[in-house]
Every structure is written in structure tokens, then in C-alpha cells.
Amino acid sequence: MPNRELARFLRDRRAALLPGDVGLPAGQRRRTPGLRREEVADLAHMSVDYLTRLEQARAPRPSVRVLEGLTGALRLDREGRARLYHLAGSPLLPVGPVRSVRPHVVRMLHRLPGTAALVTDATYDVVAWNPLADALHGGALAGGLNLARRRFLGGPRVSSGGAPEFGEIVVSRLRGSAARYPHDPRLGALLAQLRTSPEFTDIWDTEPFHAPGHRRKRFEHPVVGRLEVDCDVIALPEDDQQVVFITADPGSRSARALSSLAG
Template structure:
């Protein structure tokens, strides 16, 4: 771990960003250049004290999960992310097998959707980052670890994870999840993350095995309308618009509802139940 290099890099990248670059208000009496430490800490979901210690060359070695969070908060490019990992004493994530880097351009779009349910998902169905309204609508999908990071794995391995989808829609979601994973494995190969998830599910889920054997790859989910069972708002009918980054294998999902509809009013109410 290069403490001096890490401290300098974090400070310089923080100072190079303006609040508008990450979707934050500028506010008044801003005297320091770039972002404040507390703003970066909030974006990375870490304590300001932890970031301060890293910038002062006295913090512990950050984990790769923490470096990933810092990379997203600072909107680092892929090369900058790899450099951050090297300074932190970790090997850079494999660029093909681990598609969890969200490019700055996609993050900038997400920052401007701070009042809209939206999130970035990789080809394995792992949610990498969510807006707060998305967390309020769907729960914190970034908290999971291991195979459970994948919504596809959770869907077939634990029935409790289906509670946010009405029971009448479960069959369609099952077929769509299996089809999406099938497409991802075909593109990324047998050594990819989607392939790892498919092997685990083939061993654990009879339902998944039956769907996998059908070799269906043309079932829409992310681009279709769907119903979400919210614990406080009831059924919310949304349309999911998808922006795809083909180079990174990422999808930006944006949930909207028909203006004037009851579901549109419910989405507007999400701010009242959005976690701070």
C-alpha cells in the first residue's frame, strides 16, 4: 500500500470535482476547491473520519469494496480506478470477469435522476448503485454479498426475495431472469460471473433447471411494464426504461409511471419514505 500516493491521489481527485459533477447542490460559502470530504464520504457511504485518515496517510488499508465505493464517489475512469486499487495495495478487478465499474458518464446521468427511481445493474443482475428513490421502491439491493449480489440468484434461491413482486407475476419474472442469464453466459463465456451464477442455480433450484433446459432467450423484463408490491404504498405499476453501456455490459434502469395515474402519485410519494 502506497499511503502517500493514495493520500495525494484521493485529495487531487476530490479537489477536481465540483458539486454539480456529482449531482450535489453547490450551496453557499464554499471556500475550498472541489468537493468537501464529507460530500465524498456521503457518496461513498463511509465516514468522513475514515476518508480524512486516508488523505492524511494514517488510515488502515482499505478493502477492495471500499476502493470500489470511493471510485464511484469520485467518478473515476477505468484507468483511474485501476490506479486507485494499485495505490491501495490491491490488484485491479478483472475488466471482463468483474463488470462492477460504473463509468463516469453513466454516473453523471444517475446523479441527475436523484428524484427518480433508477439504478445501474451489470450482466449478472448485480445492482451496483441506486438512487435513493430506487432504494425506497425496491430496498437496498447493493447490500448483498457473494452470489446473493445477483437478483437472479436471489430470485431462485430464496422465495422471500420475491415479496416485492405480486404472485401473479412470478412466472414471467422467473422466465425473464433465466433468459437474461442465458444471454449473458452466451456473450461472456463459461468463466464469467453469469456462468458461475448459472452453475450454482442449476445445482440448487429445480425451477431454474427446468427453465434453463428450455433455452429461452427472448423474454422481456427490464424494458417492460411491471408491478411492484411496496410495503407502504401497495401495488405500483411502472415502466422500466433501459440505457445500455455495451462496452461495460451495464444497464441503467429508470422506473417511471404514466402521468396522472395512481402509480405516478405513489412514485411522487417515495420522497416521504426514502432513507436519508
């Protein structure tokens, strides 16, 4: 069913913004007020065609990822974000990152023999894991581990084997989290810590964008030595969390090393 109210909301918000509101130069005189569709689509990391169809009430219900992109691109405040989600017919994410993990997700982690699996929240805190994931991380998960803090402020570096560098992936996700939860004190404290890293601030300023997916990783484990594994990420948009699955090629030395860690 066409969502004309959502279409009108998006058009009105785009028309209400000036280029300077989103850090763009004013440029030449504009025939119509507000931002161009191309500018909003670029800021929201979506295609112009899809934004056009949304504004013309011809598109299917937008995903949470699309809504969060529009929230940032249109500079919506908390009330505006709530209105956007309501018009799109989607449940509104909470004002702070969710740390609790749904029971069926936890059960799934423990039903994957030979796979190290963990869940991270929107701040990169590891909030659930299976025994192999804990063994792979040297038993550090039970004591609380934040993968972003480890990446930039200490801990082993991981070679991504040709995939986008993990630091850019981390910063991309944290930038999105900062836009969604601007008043969360725990996230604010984490970002303040991370900004003491020149590497983190340099990457942050480039505004990287990486969606969750697949990458190949190589690293040194203190017990079993060098490992080459596949890292696959699946988003849980209803809780703004990600499940990470770590596996090795069947029959490989890395697979045998993982098996030995599993005990």
C-alpha cells in the same frame, strides 16, 4: 469500406463446423461442408439476410450484440473471439463482467427526478443506483443485491403485466453472459446457486431469448403497497451493463407512491 477479412473469417468458421458441434442433427448429405447460413443465423439470433451480407462484405460494422451472437453460434474460443472483434473494428469486452460504472452514467442516475434508476452488470448484480431505486427495493441495494438470485431463490415475485416473464428475461441474459465469460468464477458460483431452483433449470433448458426493452410490472411494496410501473432497459454494450429506469404514469396512484418514497 468493405470488410473482406471479416467476411472470409465468418465463411471459414462456418465451413469448419459440423452440425454435431452445435447440437444439430446431421440430417441429409450436404452439398458443401460446414453449417448452413440459416443454421448459423438462427443460433446467433440474427437474420439470414444480414449474415449473408456480412459474409459478402456488404454489411455495415456489426454491433457488439451481433458479435456476441456470432461468438456463440460459431463456437469461438477466446482467441477466435478476439480475432472476430479485431476484424470487426470493435473493442473487445473483458474476460469477466465489469462491475465499475462509468462516472457519467452514475451522474445521470441522480439527474432523473421521479425516476428510480439502477445499473446491473452481466450477472444481475446491482452496481449503481439512485436513492429512489434504493427506497423502491426496501433499502436493500446498499447491502448488495443480485436480481437473479432474488428472483429465483427468494424475495417478492413480480407480475409482468403481459410482458415476457421476468424469469425468462433473466435466464436469457445469464445464458449470454455464460457464453461470454465461461471462466468467470463469480458468475459460475451464481449459476451453481441458481441451478438449485427447478424453475431456473426448466427455463434454462428452453433457451429463451429476450432483448432488453420495455415491460409493465406490478408488485407489492412493504410501505406504499401495490405499484404499477414501467420498466425500461437501455444496454451499455461497452461495459456489458444495463440501465433500468422505473417510472409510473403521471398523476397515477403509483406516481404518488413513488413521490412519497422519494421523500
